[in-house]
Structure formats: C-alpha cells, structure tokens
Amino acid sequence: MVNKLPLNDEIAVAFSRTVDDSQNSSYRKPSHADLGDRIQRYNLQKGDPKLNGQKATIGKAKRIDAVLSWALEYNTEAGERFIYSLLSLIRASGGFREDSRNFIGREVIYNLQNSLRSEGVALEVDGTVTTLVLENLTDIELEKALENYVRRAKRGASDAALLTGTSKDLLEAVAAHVVTRLAGKYEQSNFPTLLGYAFYLVGFSTPDVKGDSQETARFEISMYELGCAVNNLRNKQGTGHGRPFLPMVTDQDAKAAIESMGVISEFLLVKLKSKL
Template identity: 70%
Template sequence: MRKIPLNDEIAVAISQVVDDALVVTRKPSHGDLDNIILRNKIDKGDPKLNGQNTNVGKAKRVSAVLNWALEHDQEVGEIFLNSLLSLIRGHGGFREDSPNFVGHESIRNLQSSLKAEGVILSSDGVVTPVVLENLSDLEMEEALASYIRRAKKGASDAALLTGTSKDLLEAVAAHVITRLLGKYQQSNFPTLLGLAFHLLGLSTANTKGNKDITSRLEISMYELGCSVNNLRNKQGTGHGRPFLPTVTYIEAKAAIESMGLISEFLLSKLKEKIRH
C-alpha cells in the first residue's frame, strides 16, 4: 500500500508508536524523521524543522506534522504515514527481540485505529486492506501477494481474509476467474477452485483427455486445496481462529502454508497466461 488512511485517531496512535520518552533511546532517530518529513514535503507542520522548538520529542513532531496534513494536505500525510511505518519496521520496531521494539500496547492501539479505516496491521508491521473487492487488479494482486507471503510462513492471520467471508485460496480463485471471465458466480469451493484451475489450463481429477507430466502435480494441488478448505471454521466471522477447534496447531500451520503455496502457484499461472 502506497498510502495509509489518516484521521485524528490514527495520528495519535502512530505518535504513541514513536514515543520514546520512557526509554533511553530508540530508533528511528530525529535525523531519520528529518529525512522522511523533508522527502514527503510535510515539513511545514514540523516544529523542529521550522525552528519553533528544537527540543521537541519525536511523538510531538509526528503528531504535529500529521495534524498539519489533516488540515492542509491529507494525501501527503497518508503517504508520509506509510513511509513512517516502513521506517519503524525497518528498525525492528515490530520485532519483540529488537532494542527498538515499540511495545505491544502501542501496536494494538494502532491496529485498532487502522482496522476501523479498513486496514489490517499485522504483528510484524505489514499493512493490507481488510476489504479486497473494490481494489484494482494490480492492487488486488499486491494485497493477495502480501497474504501469500505471510501464509507461506504459517501466519494464521493470512489464512482468513479478515472482514470478508473468503479464505486466502478462495479469494485467489475468485480473482483468477474475475480476471479471465470478467465476473464470477458464488458456488461451492471445489467448483470455484476447479473453474480457476480449468481457466488456467491446469488439471484436476475431473479433467478429461490425455494428461501431461505435470498433471499429477496440478491434481495434487487441487485436492490439497479442497482438503484445506474442509478444515475451515465455516461458522467463523473472520475475527477468530480460521480452522475448526479439532485442528491441531501443527495441522493448521501446514494448512496455512499449503494455502500460500497453492495461491502463489495460481497467481503465477495467471500472470503467465495474461502475459502471453
């Protein structure tokens, strides 16, 4: 995401994330803030760079520039907010074993503020849209790719697309069908996934005719996708455990990583098909 939504609540929450008044020192430094404030041309709101208060703390600086942006140029503020979050992430601010870790409470506050604006902030500082349906094709694929990266690492928040009824693999299959047919109709998961495979020229157990040497791999991926979907907690709302209570942690992690693998395979095949 190039921009992150900005409002008064988010401005307060991100200011708390950079607040290091209670610790000896923590990056990003004032110099780091100077660089991104100037680069994003938001320095008119910075009391330090304007010489109003050279001893102002990081939290007050961030709060001041974001409040200036809310009044004068919100788009610039949203781009700056994304740069700031990347800077914090780059310094290990979301990594618990880092000396620059910002703290669980600050992260939870920011997560809550962003979620109200349709953005998910993961525990490692990655942002993705909650609702994917209204994104452009490129934005959709970027968002799905972000979930895929997390799923391949076994991250449970990548298994179910929070705020929608779709899990990751279902969302990817629907995207494939929409890109190739223009729209798709709701159907059961095996049919949906099977259609996506068919449109991409991939084999399933129902594919007729001679099968080439890669068909066994494709069929196995289709069957694995259906098996993983059967483990889903169909009664879930997208805010809790994505799998049935009987599924163990080891099984759930394997299922999530499988989702990521199959989803990546389908997106790669889609890009290949569109390119040719």
C-alpha cells in the first residue's frame, strides 16, 4: 500500500461519514477549506459541488460523497490517494481519539473498518492502516477479498498484482484457494503445477489434462498458458512491496499482465463457486 487506499462505493460512503458534522452537536475539523485543499491537490475539482456552482451550504459529508462518486467513475487512482490523505488529516485532527472534540464516533470507525476489511485493509482504532494477512481470513472472507483484488487487477491496479501481506501474487493466491477448497489442503509447489491442479479440480483443460468440455479446451489451455507466462514476468525477489514485475517489463506490458491476471483469477473463482 503506497499512499493510497482501495476505493469502492461502500468505502466512499463510509469515508463521507467521517466528516459529517450533523452527527455531532458542534462543528469539527477538518474544515471545508482543508477538504478543498486536498481535493485540488489530487485534481478532483470536477467532482466537487462547491467548485461547480452548487449551494455554498452543502455539507462536508455530501461534498466528499460527490467527490468520491466522481472519482470512482473518472479517476479512481486519484480518489484512492485522496482518501489516504483524508484519513491522515482526520487522524492528525484527533478524529480517532475519544477525548477529542473532533472524534468521528465509534460507529463511523466500525463502518469504515468493515468496508476496508473487505478490500484486504485493516483499520486500527487509532486510525492507522495495515494490510490483512490473507491466509488468516476465513474461507468466505478470503474469497470476498480475492474477488475485490480481481476487480482491481482487471482495472490495471498495480497493488493488486502482488497481494500485500502474502508472498503470493493474485493468481497464485486464487489457485491456492481453489485447491484448498476442493482438495482440502494446499501443498507448496511450483506455479505451473499449482495452477494446473487448480484448473484440473474445477474441470478446465491444461496442456497435460483435458477437462470436461472439449469444445472449450483450446480456450482453457490458452488461459492456463497465459497465467504461466504472466507469472514468469514476476519479480521473484519481491515481497509484495514495490514493483511486482521484472525491470525489463514496460509499464504497458505490466498493466496488460495485471489485467490478464485478474481475468484468469475471475475465471477460476466463478468456476469454483459452481463446484461448491
């Protein structure tokens, strides 16, 4: 996680509540001016109702909700960096201290924790964030987290290529999850073997084993081979932080590889659900 947090509709709503004065009897920071500074810093002005002719009396919660809704549609990357900065601002203002006049409230914190957890992020009660170790999640929690990583990978988000908190990349984590759910245990093996076993368990074809459907065998084998090719581009010295691919891989190729990783992972997860 590098100066940004994942953003989706649920997280957007949860963040808008962190600046909602209406739930308190008195005004609290951050101010509209503070919010405006950060909105402009991350070039989100087009989504800001206060800068686009709407009522000057619009509340902070509605303002942030509008900005994040715009970011989700037009500039998710900027929105993710904005909410990371907003969280830091709220924390610095005492928003996570119960003895502070700027305390945002236990329920608001709880809702924000839940919305971030589904994206693999742990929010502590003091406002600090860490990444969840995915291996410690229940099967249902892990599956939901993987689906969210898949969604981000299909968008080309680089932080979804290697799952922070685990040494596995997204496709490897998904393959291991499939094997664990269908075979009862996951034993460490090389990536082609692991992916091939996951494909076999859900009934897909690989170069060595034909699956249930001969009509789609060529397509399934192509997906398997693409997964192995993407894995070969990985920076095997990485630990989940920094650039996930080898230095000679261009940004354009890396983005295509990440999106491919997301597509193949989704391909496996959807088939897994039909098997359970």
